[in-house]
Amino acid sequence: MTPAERPLSPFQLGSIYKLQLTSVLSFSHRATGVGLSVGTVFLVWWLVAAASGDDAFAAAQWFFGSWLGLLLLLGWCFAFFFHLCNGIRHLFWDAGLGFELRTAYASGWTVVAASGVLTAIAFAAGLLVRG
Secondary structure, three states: OOOOOOOOOHHHHOOOOOOHHHHHHHHHHHHHHHHHHHHHHHHHHHHHHHHHHHHHHHHHHHHHHHHHHOOOHHHHHHHHHHHHHHHHHHHHHHHHOOOOHHHHHHHHHHHHHHHHHHHHHHHHHHHHHHH
């Protein structure tokens, strides 16, 4: 008896496993958690700079006002709202709600849309306050 010829991984060239929204959102939830951890390091840098004096704070403010800093802030803002919205979705799942395929996809797309809208609102408000 010979073993069946089959791929060792379901991810080989997308030939067997097709990515689904639920799996992409699950991976993204973990990735945004890591991103929020990295963002926390920058938050600590900013707070320490604020407590260290004018020169240190000016340097941190310069960085966060640069195109790279604004891009990172936008990413961290999206990561925050995505992780928050998807966490609320998981709380519903923990209560045994929303497991039907149609509901799972609807809530998944709602998480993505809400994250984008909340990010746009927060980032626009931040830019308006900044002047």
